[in-house]
Amino acid sequence: MSAFRNSNFDRRTALRAALGLAAAGGLAACGGNTGRSGSGGGAGLxxxxHAYGEAGTEQAIKKYAKAYKESNVTTQWxxxxxxxxxxxxxxLTDKAPDCFEFHPQLQMIESGQVADLSDLIxxxxxxxxPADIASHTVDGKIYGIRMIDDPQFFFYRKSLFExxxxxxxxxxxxxVEAAAKLTTDKVKGAYLGNTLHSIINPLIWSAGAQHLDDKNQIAYHTDAVVDGFKQLRKLFTSGDLLLDAPTESWDPASLNQGLTAMQWCGMWAMPVLLDTFGDDLGVFPFPKIGDAGKQSVYNGGWSMFVNAKGKxxxxxxxxxxxxxxxQKEYQEDWALSxxxxxxxxxxxxxSAEKLKTGLPAEGVKxxxxxxxFDNIGWTQASITALExxxxxxxxKGGDPDKELTKADAKVNKELKKLFG
Incomplete structure (x- = not known):
């Protein structure tokens, strides 16, 4: 993967690309290779x-950190x-964290922002x-430690379907047809999130496409993906899709409160939904699109990275x-409690007993x-282009093929930075 080495893609370029920031402005005052000022000498880490939606998560992370006796670890939630x-x-500042959770992105490796953790892993x-290892590996080096895998799929009410x-x-x-049949004067047929951002990746995979091919070239712009966007437009204008919900799709509240018959969400929400619906709750993957398509489940998840620019x-x-x-006890607690x-x-x-039977086992299956899994060459700017x-x-009803062509120009600009 020698193409992954691009000295022109420096730290500032990487982070500006991620943020969509202009080259000028407030960032000009930041030093190049600063770390965290005053953080050495036992001052702590x-x-x-990010703020997880599940109750008890902030307290758990802080409890783990407090149990570490070698240094005082402060958590920014x-x-x-x-x-x-x-x-x-x-x-970009001297207040940068020593470690942080995020997703594997090549731009952060190329810019030297995250440390090689191969010796740990x-x-x-x-x-x-193996897929978690592969998605964090560049040139045989592993960057980041996967903490949790988060499959995302549709949750649905079996009784409403019946x-x-x-x-x-x-x-x-x-x-689309099911959403129409399930919609009543009180319940919408489906909820895909207010922004619809969470279903972009599954749409591509379910259409039999990928974000990038083996040569790191655009692979998402296909006829089936175009058709997928057209079908989503049909659903969006049908009156059968829950719009402007109180919370985003990561929160199961829309299904839990009876606002919709099915909702795209993550496995993290399963305990809450099972408490409400019990055996009336089911799950299924994002449906296939076109003859070459295949159902898909997006594995989001989060990983821990070490700031290589820190002190x-x-x-x-x-x-x-x-x-x-x-600390496997803490790792299990974090994943399942x-x-x-x-x-x-x-x-x-x-060994996770909670995942061995019932709906959790179906989710694992x-x-x-x-x-x-996420493609490590897919940058924040590329994500924004498809959003x-x-x-x-x-x-807004624009032509999907034309809109994808506009995205192609932005994504190709990112790929040129990364791969030359």
């Missing part, structure tokens, strides 16, 4: 986490929907899901190893059969 922008902005590499005479949709056309790299690596490699996530450690996944496609052609 700082870690960044970032609330709101702009975790990414706050994280990337902080990484290699001794236990065979105990990790009452409406609806079978579980196998294709996107069937999903406490070695200390931070020791802490990260202690928590996310050595505050919502259901699949532990990336094979030994923990196999869907994850194993239909799961897709614009969703907004412009599904919400």
């Amino acid at each position: 700082t870690q960044y986490f 970032i609330t709101g929907s702009n975790f990414e922008s706050k994280l990337f902005a902080s990484l 290699n001794p236990v590499k065979d105990d990790f899901n 009452k409406a005479g609806v079978e579980v949709p196998q294709t996107l056309e069937e999903l 406490n790299v070695d200390e931070t690596k020791e802490y990260v190893k202690w928590l996310w490699i050595d 505050y919502g259901f996530h699949i532990p990336p450690r094979t030994s923990l996944a196999q 869907l994850f194993n059969e239909f799961g897709h 614009d496609v969703m907004a412009n052609c599904v919400r």
